[in-house]
Amino acid sequence: MKRSILFVMMVLLAIAGSAQVKMLKPYLSTTVYNAPGLTPYVENALAIDCQSAVYKEFEPGKFKATVEITTIFSKDDRVYDFSKIALDSPVVTDTSKIDGAFIDQQRFTLPNGEYRMEISVADLNAKEQVPSHDAMTITVEFPDEAPAISDILFFDSYVKAEQPTACTKSGMDFLPRVYPFYGAADAKLKFYTELYNSNKLYDEGKFLVSYYIESSESSSMLRNFSFNQRFEVGKVNVLLNTIDIKDLPSGNYYLVVEMRDRSNTLICSHSAFFQRSNPGVGYNLDDLAGIDVSNTFVGDIDNIDTLRQYIKFLDPICSEAERNYCAGLVKTDDATTMQQFLFNFWSTRAPLAPGQAWKDYLAAVKRVNMSFGTTSYPGYRSDRGYVFLKYGQPDKIVESPNEPNAYPYEIWHYYVLANQRNKRFVFMSKDESTNDYHLIHSDVVGEVNNYRWQLEIYSRVYGQGYDEGIDQTKYEDMWGSRANDLYNNPR
Numbered sequence: 001m002k003r004s005i006l007f008v009m010m011v012l013l014a015i016a017g018s019a020q021v022k023m024l025k026p027y028l029s030t031t032v033y034n035a036p037g038l039t040p041y042v043e044n045a046l047a048i049d050c051q052s053a054v055y056k057e058f059e060p061g062k063f064k065a066t067v068e069i070t071t072i073f074s075k076d077d078r079v080y081d082f083s084k085i086a087l088d089s090p091v092v093t094d095t096s097k098i099d100g101a102f103i104d105q106q107r108f109t110l111p112n113g114e115y116r117m118e119i120s121v122a123d124l125n126a127k128e129q130v131p132s133h134d135a136m137t138i139t140v141e142f143p144d145e146a147p148a149i150s151d152i153l154f155f156d157s158y159v160k161a162e163q164p165t166a167c168t169k170s171g172m173d174f175l176p177r178v179y180p181f182y183g184a185a186d187a188k189l190k191f192y193t194e195l196y197n198s199n200k201l202y203d204e205g206k207f208l209v210s211y212y213i214e215s216s217e218s219s220s221m222l223r224n225f226s227f228n229q230r231f232e233v234g235k236v237n238v239l240l241n242t243i244d245i246k247d248l249p250s251g252n253y254y255l256v257v258e259m260r261d262r263s264n265t266l267i268c269s270h271s272a273f274f275q276r277s278n279p280g281v282g283y284n285l286d287d288l289a290g291i292d293v294s295n296t297f298v299g300d301i302d303n304i305d306t307l308r309q310y311i312k313f314l315d316p317i318c319s320e321a322e323r324n325y326c327a328g329l330v331k332t333d334d335a336t337t338m339q340q341f342l343f344n345f346w347s348t349r350a351p352l353a354p355g356q357a358w359k360d361y362l363a364a365v366k367r368v369n370m371s372f373g374t375t376s377y378p379g380y381r382s383d384r385g386y387v388f389l390k391y392g393q394p395d396k397i398v399e400s401p402n403e404p405n406a407y408p409y410e411i412w413h414y415y416v417l418a419n420q421r422n423k424r425f426v427f428m429s430k431d432e433s434t435n436d437y438h439l440i441h442s443d444v445v446g447e448v449n450n451y452r453w454q455l456e457i458y459s460r461v462y463g464q465g466y467d468e469g470i471d472q473t474k475y476e477d478m479w480g481s482r483a484n485d486l487y488n489n490p491r
Contacts, residue, residue: 025049029178031151034142047101047178054125065089070120081108105167150194152272180274187246195237208260216252249321283325291340297355298339307338316389383439413490
């Protein structure tokens with residue numbers, strides 16, 4: 001299981017008699033591995049943004065930041081592992097030139113099972129603060145007699161371990177890329193994963209491993225980013241490789257690793273989310289070249305205004321490159337290219353029945369336009385419409401239109417979203433009469449994450465103080481307050 005979480009903590013730093021707000025920014029990456037014949041383990045890599053921490057002079061002319069990291073793994077009210085450490089930043093002599101991050105890596109040995117992992121991060125140099133705290137579910141599941149794949153570690157570099165540490169893997173020490181974001185200057189995606197029990201497939205010989213980049217929006221494999229590699233069967237195999245991503249457009253993606261048998265049948269797979277920003281690379285027009293739409297579901301859609309509208313409807317489920325291309329396409333009068341794009345869009349996502357996929361999506365658009373439209377924009381452009389069209393109908397919707405002290409809000413709960421479980425979206429409206437709800441928080445990878453979403457809901461009470469950045473991360477319970485309970489226990 002791969003998790004990338006942004007924790008944010010507000011602290012006060014008194015300077016020259018006035019208060020200055022600092023935001024401690026830790027980023028967490030969690031990966032789970034097996035040790036066949038031994039106990040599986042969880043590795044946490046926590047990076048602290050140097051500029052977000054408070055630096056203190058400990059010797060004349062020398063400064064460092066210190067944070068305290070507390071980690072607890074529990075199950076059924078029993079603590080299985082625990083750690084509390086103080087992490088120092090590199091020493092600096094000029095606090096005006098602080099940059100980068102300092103990283104802590106820890107390993108926790110845990111048998112198969114589902115655990116609650118709680119992490120608290122505190123800045124020990126801050127005079128006043130509310131420690132950051134978050135909790136998540138970590139699943140450790142590696143069968144003894146079946147092939148499996150570990151989590152995927154994205155990293156920036158590695159060296160041969162001269163003196164192995166607790167986090168050394170396969171004789172190497174890795175510098176993890178804790179937050180999996182790749183900017184325009186990043187031309188390589190480097191990753192490490194472990195393959196287990198291939199010897200349960202065959203006594204000897206080779207097996208096939210496929211790895212590729214998949215669009216998060218379309219769940220389709222990118223043809224130019226697909227690779228195969230053969231390994232000798234064994235108890236543990238290591239896949240350590242690099243993918244050239246200089247031509248990968250901006251967007252949200254998954255790196256997928258698959259183990260296959262000799263007949264190319266899928267045995268098991270694992271994936272890891274990452275984001276790419278690459279403004280210099282646009283939509284691949286080769287995908288449209290030579291498409292004949294005359295006998296397809298778009299062949300009879302020849303009205304230019306209808307085509308423009310249909311392409312605009314795709315916005316919630318487009319990749320960033322597709323979205324940018326569509327913005328220019330709808331400004332033209334090129335009906336043929338619009339038809340080709342619409343056909344290719346659905347053929348990529350539903351190659352067996354693109355026409356039915358489009359029909360189903362159009363019905364969903366009409367539904368959200370009726371349910372979530374406002375006087376300012378149609379439903380498909382609303383935040384609730386965006387989530388509904390991108391992720392489908394939620395399993396539960398909690399509506400709270402008139403809770404005391406709160407603005408109207410809704411919490412949408414999805415049991416399963418791709419490889420994520422128990423995910424939520426929180427929407428809020430400041431005007432009960434307009435049906436205009438805005439997304440203020442989600443724990444879904446790649447979506448807006450706002451650690452102060454509860455304060456935003458109850459800003460009707462906190463008033464302008466909230467908007468000015470008050471030193472609070474949680475609201476104080478008031479009579480009738482239910483947001484936190486409904487978020488954790490939607491019903």
